[in-house]
Amino acid sequence: MSKKKGLSLEEKRTRMMEIFFETKDVFQLKDIEKIAPKTKGITPMSVKEVLQSLVDDNMLDSERVGTSNYFWAFPSKALHARKRRLEDLKKQHEEGKQRQASLQQYVKKAKEGRQDTEERAALNKELMTLRKQKETLNAELEKYKDCDPEVVKGMRKENVTAKEAVSRWTDNVFAIKSWAKRKFSLDDSRLDKAFGIPEEFDYLD
Structure with missing residues (x-):
């Protein structure tokens, strides 16, 4: 039986954006680390890397408030x-x-x-x-x-x-x-x- 192939970085980025577009909500990093594996199959270890790549490409907004990082994105921005x-x-x-x-x-x-x-x-x-x-x-x-x-x-x-x-x-x-x-x-x-x-x-x- 063949081993299941993992998601590529681009597939993870696409699925991550779906979370924000579908919910139109603002999330803390710890929330995304829980949601992404369950709903989109993105491994917890790669969540932070995927989020940062989207922020770097100006697809995702991020703001640090106190000790927490918040992330959000809306379809109109994309x-x-x-x-x-x-x-x-x-x-x-x-x-x-x-x-x-x-x-x-x-x-x-x-x-x-x-x-x-x-x-x-x-x-x-x-x-x-x-x-x-x-x-x-x-x-x-x-x-x-x-x-x-x-x-x-x-x-x-x-x-x-x-x-x-x-x-x-x-x-x-x-x-x-x-x-x-x-x-x-x-x-x-x-x-x-x-x-x-x-x-x-x-x-x-």
Whole structure:
């Protein structure tokens, strides 16, 4: 007979949120440690870790009063959190589209009246990579469009992925600028002005 598989962290987080959404009540840690194992199958030893992960992700509110910690969450807060996440992704997507358009214009100009070179082939390959990244962002937006409650489980991971994607876009822009400076002897200010790159453009902290 196979051994019963335990709950994953994301399953525990989802079930923990159900306790607060279903009861719409405020609980002390000791109360949750009693309720969660009985009603949701969450082991007592993992209750504190699950609660802290939800607080860290701003899904759950916590306040210390005297010697006791209190926790609460309401469905409206989760909905607002998902809406903010959706708006952030839309903004990142729009910024990506603008950068891609600038790069496409640059590639078009670089091709005019010139023979194919290894550098141009590399640039075309880079453009294809950017297009695939754009498709990935579109797919992410599609997942979030209806603010599906299931999205809450993946928010932490998706936030890291989105930040990495922005960093890759930034890498691409700097790489193209560096290539253009060597190829056409252009300085930063002329390149930024020609392709609409803001002076403060840089990596995210």
